[in-house]
Every structure is written in C-alpha cells, then in structure tokens.
Amino acid sequence: MIFRQLVVIGSLLLAAVVLQTTVLSRLGLPGATPDLVVVTVVAVALALGPGPGALTGFLGGALLDIATPSDAIVGLASIVLVAVGLAVGVFMDREESNIWVMSLVAGAACGGAALATALLSAVLGSERIIWDVVPGVTLTTVLYGLILGRVMIPLVGLLSRRLVPEAYLD
Amino acid sequence: MPSRRIRITIATLLVASLTFVILDLRGGDGPLSSARAAASAVVGVVQEGVNVVVSPFSGARDSFSTWRDQASQIAELEEENAKLSEELSATLSDRARARALDELLRVSSAGRYRITPAEVISVGPAQDFAWTVGIDAGSLDGIEKDMTVINGDGLVGRILKVNPTTSTVVLMVDVSSAVGGRVATTEEIGIVSGTGRQDAMEFQLLDPLAELVIGDALVTFGSRGGRPYAPGIPIGDVVDITGSAGQLARVATVRPFVDVSQLSVVGVIIRPPRDDPRDSVLPPRGEDPEGENNDDGDAQANADAGDEATVDDGVDSPDANSADTDAEGADVANGNEN
Numbered sequence: 100m101i102f103r104q105l106v107v108i109g110s111l112l113l114a115a116v117v118l119q120t121t122v123l124s125r126l127g128l129p130g131a132t133p134d135l136v137v138v139t140v141v142a143v144a145l146a147l148g149p150g151p152g153a154l155t156g157f158l159g160g161a162l163l164d165i166a167t168p169s170d171a172i173v174g175l176a177s178i179v180l181v182a183v184g185l186a187v188g189v190f191m192d193r194e195e196s197n198i199w200v201m202s203l204v205a206g207a208a209c210g211g212a213a214l215a216t217a218l219l220s221a222v223l224g225s226e227r228i229i230w231d232v233v234p235g236v237t238l239t240t241v242l243y244g245l246i247l248g249r250v251m252i253p254l255v256g257l258l259s260r261r262l263v264p265e266a267y268l269d
Numbered sequence: 270m271p272s273r274r275i276r277i278t279i280a281t282l283l284v285a286s287l288t289f290v291i292l293d294l295r296g297g298d299g300p301l302s303s304a305r306a307a308a309s310a311v312v313g314v315v316q317e318g319v320n321v322v323v324s325p326f327s328g329a330r331d332s333f334s335t336w337r338d339q340a341s342q343i344a345e346l347e348e349e350n351a352k353l354s355e356e357l358s359a360t361l362s363d364r365a366r367a368r369a370l371d372e373l374l375r376v377s378s379a380g381r382y383r384i385t386p387a388e389v390i391s392v393g394p395a396q397d398f399a400w401t402v403g404i405d406a407g408s409l410d411g412i413e414k415d416m417t418v419i420n421g422d423g424l425v426g427r428i429l430k431v432n433p434t435t436s437t438v439v440l441m442v443d444v445s446s447a448v449g450g451r452v453a454t455t456e457e458i459g460i461v462s463g464t465g466r467q468d469a470m471e472f473q474l475l476d477p478l479a480e481l482v483i484g485d486a487l488v489t490f491g492s493r494g495g496r497p498y499a500p501g502i503p504i505g506d507v508v509d510i511t512g513s514a515g516q517l518a519r520v521a522t523v524r525p526f527v528d529v530s531q532l533s534v535v536g537v538i539i540r541p542p543r544d545d546p547r548d549s550v551l552p553p554r555g556e557d558p559e560g561e562n563n564d565d566g567d568a569q570a571n572a573d574a575g576d577e578a579t580v581d582d583g584v585d586s587p588d589a590n591s592a593d594t595d596a597e598g599a600d601v602a603n604g605n606e607n
C-alpha cells in the first residue's frame with residue numbers, strides 16, 4: 100500500500116513539476132505562475148490525509164527546488180509544502196464534499212505558500228524579493244490555485260480511490 | 270490530532286528539509302549537486318518532450334491580456350492544445366524558430382561569436398522572484414558555467430548551473446546579475462545590474478562626470494576570457510536618468526533589448542571573438558524594430574559616424590587606455606558577480 104501510494108504521488112508530482120515549469124510558467128499570465136505543485140499537495144492531503152499530504156509536500160518541494168530552472172534555496176519549498184500538506188490533512192474533513200470549499204482551500208494554500216516562501220527566503224538572506232510586487236503575486240496565485248483546485252482535487256480524488264482503495268477502508 | 274506515526278513522519282521530513290537548506294546555504298559542490306544532476310536528468314527529458322508539444326503556445330501571451338474569462342480561456346486552450354499543437358507546430362512554430370535562428374546567426378556573425386544554439390525548455394515560477402530559465406543544452410554540448418547566453422536581440426544572461434543535457438541560465442534582469450557595460454559610441458563604462466523587474470535594469474557609470482543621455486545604447490564590456498560576459502553584446506538602451514553629472518547617486522534605468530518573457534531560441538557563446546566587436550553588433554538605429562524615440566537626424570548621424578569610426582577608434586584614442594580599462598573592467602565585471 101505504501102509503495103502504491105508512493106508511485107501515485109511520485110507520478111502526480113513529476114507531471115505537476117513538468118507542467119508548471121514548461122507550460123504554466125510560460126503562458127505569460129499576469130502576476131504569479133499558477134502553482135500546480137501546491138494544488139497537487141492540497142489534493143493529495145484531501146484525498147489521503149495528513150501523512151501522505153506532508154510526504155507529497157516534501158517530495159514536491161524538493162523536486163521543484165532541485166529541478167533545472169530553479170535557483171531557490173533548496174529545502175525551503177519542502178518546509179513550506181510539508182506544512183501545507185499537514186495543515187490541509189489535519190484541518191480539512193476528508194468527507195468534505197463541497198468542491199468549491201476545497202478549491203478555496205487550494206487557493207488559500209497557494210497564497211500562503213507564496214507569502215511564506217517570500218518571508219523565509221528574505222529571512223535567509225535572499226535579495227530577490229520585491230515587496231511591492233508580493234501582494235499582486237499572492238492575490239493572483241490564490242485565483243489560479245482556486246481554478247487549478249477545481250480541476251485537480253476531483254481528479255486526484257478519483258485517481259486515489261481507483262489506485263489506492265486501501266486508504267479508504269478505515 | 271495526528272497520530273504518533275504521522276508526527277514522526279513530519280518531524281523527519283522537516284529535519285530533512287532543513288538539512289537541504291543548510292547544505293545549500295553552505296555552498297560549494299555538496300551532495301546536492303549530484304541530486305540536482307539526477308533530478309534534472311529525469312525532469313529535463315520530460316520537459317524537452319513537453320516543450321515540443323507546447324512551444325507554439327509560449328508565444329500566445331497576447332491573448333491573455335484580459336482578466337475576464339481566464340478560467341474558461343485556460344480550459345478552452347487546454348482542450349484545443351492537443352488538436353492545434355499538431356497543426357501549429359508544423360508551420361507557425363517552425364517559421365518563428367527559423368526567424369529566431371536567423372536573428373541569432375546575424376548577431377553571432379556580426380560579433381564573430383562561436384555559439385551553440387539551444388532552446389528554452391522551462392521557466393522558473395514568478396513567485397520565486399528569480400529570473401532563471403532552463404535550456405536543452407548541457408555539458409555534453411560543451412556548455413560550461415559562466416558562459417554568455419544571447420539571442421537575436423542581444424544579451425540574455427549567463428550559465429548558472431550545468432547538467433549533462435540541460436543547463437540553468439540566470440537572466441541579466443535577475444537581482445544577482447551584474448554586467449560590465451559600455452556606452453556605445455563613447456568609451457564610458459559602468460555596471461548594469463538587474464532589479465528583478467523584466468523591463469528595467471540599473472546602470473551606474475564608474476565616472477560620475479561622464480556624459481550620458483536618454484537613448485544611449487549599452488553593450489557588454491567583456492570580462493577576461495569572455496566569461497562571464499563576452500564583449501560587444503547589446504544590452505539595452507537608457508530610458509531614464511536620475512541625478513545629474515557629478516552626483517554620486519547617478520543611476521540610469523536601462524530597458525533591455527531582449528524581452529525576457531518571450532525567450533525561445535538562444536545561443537550560448539562557446540568562444541568569444543578574438544577582438545572586441547565594439548559597437549558592430551548593435552542594430553542600426555534607424556531600423557530598430559522596437560521603434561526608439563530618437564529618430565532625429567542627429568542621432569542617426571552619430572550612429573553612422575560611430576560605425577565608420579570604429580576602425581580608427583580602435584587604433585588611436587581608446588587603444589591607449591584600453592589596456593588599462595580592459596583589466597579594470599574585467600575585474601569590475603567579475604567582482605560584482607555575486
């Protein structure tokens with residue numbers, strides 16, 4: 100079961116990272132880049148709970164930070180996304196059925212992740228953060244997160260019910 | 270409340286993340302670089318594959334200018350993606366690529382740069398505030414760290430990290446970037462540094478008394494051995510100057526020639542030219558596609574004079590101090606790299 104979960108999570112994350120760096124970041128949308136990886140972490144946490152959610156956050160953050168175009172501080176995204184996966188898994192009810200509530204959680208997670216990453220990297224000495232752009236980036240990432248959440252959360256829910264039904268026995 | 274097992278998992282994950290942070294901040298070639306090579310090998314292959322399918326869409330930016338209907342636009346586009354990309358990639362993108370390659374060849378032959386062409390396959394997220402892109406050429410193609418990256422419009426950036434088949438390029442608008450720049454037609458040099466915004470860089474002249482006017486074009490000064498920056502590459506033009514001559518805080522705002530949000534085909538300078546190409550790579554001012562605002566006869570005459578004068582210039586006045594400034598400029602460019 101653990102192995103099957105890992106395979107599902109790993110393939111979802113690889114697809115999310117690749118789509119985010121090749122397609123979403125090059126659309127030229129105003130403000131932030133749609134944060135598919137954060138939304139994926141939220142979707143997994145909603146489908147499988149806090150443990151798998153946090154693991155997804157860790158792996159997704161590590162992949163984002165290490166994969167080619169990134170020059171961020173490695174590990175920072177992992178810390179932020181572990182927190183996202185854990186918080187969503189703990190505080191959201193798995194039986195929550197209103198898709199818009201869940202999408203809103205995904206949007207909020209994107210905004211929170213963007214803010215937390217900016218704060219943490221500033222604390223760690225990054226000179227890149229332009230603070231007067233941060234509000235716009237946060238607002239747009241919430242919007243994009245909501246839209247992506249509406250698509251990804253049902254998709255991941257369906258996938259995990261099909262591929263790891265054991266997780267739903269309890 | 271999470272169970273004991275979950276708490277242990279979380280603690281382990283956080284400790285692992287913190288270890289990464291510490292290893293990364295410590296710098297040097299730690300175990301992270303091998304992890305990076307492995308991840309880039311896996312992700313890079315998929316990125317390259319995806320890029321073939323989606324490259325026609327990276328130019329579709331203009332259709333996203335309105336805020337309304339974005340959700341439906343994304344959904345629509347994703348639907349059309351599969352259908353259109355087949356037709357489009359055969360014609361439109363090939364034509365665009367051919368044009369981009371032509372431009373690149375024009376620049377590289379004008380400056381006698383030996384280049385390796387590459388394509389941008391991935392872009393870092395905007396919320397990281399880092400201007401970095403991934404290209405599909407790596408150490409197997411002869412790419413090394415700190416090589417200069419250009420496209421048909423001018424300077425793009427320099428190579429930051431190299432993997433076997435992919436590399437990371439840090440764009441010149443990134444905050445960490447500082448380029449030794451020279452005002453075309455004069456010999457004034459200074460430092461062009463990124464501000465993190467895509468349409469503005471800062472230019473600080475080394476000589477506070479030097480003359481500088483809006484519309485002046487800047488080219489790279491060039492470092493020793495052509496790394497990190499080869500000489501003579503167009504950077505951008507001055508659009509604003511704060512402070513007057515003589516003030517220490519005299520900073521000019523430079524608009525880059527290259528549109529960093531629309532990068533596709535780029536060239537990595539494998540070997541810089543033997544001689545500084547001076548201003549010969551700059552596009553002639555009259556037919557600049559960007560439509561510069563200085564099309565009065567004076568500027569035109571200046572540019573022409575400058576073009577003809579390059580040969581003479583190279584022999585007399587600047588040559589006397591070029592040995593000096595060369596060494597100085599190289600140090601400046603290197604010293605401000607990080």
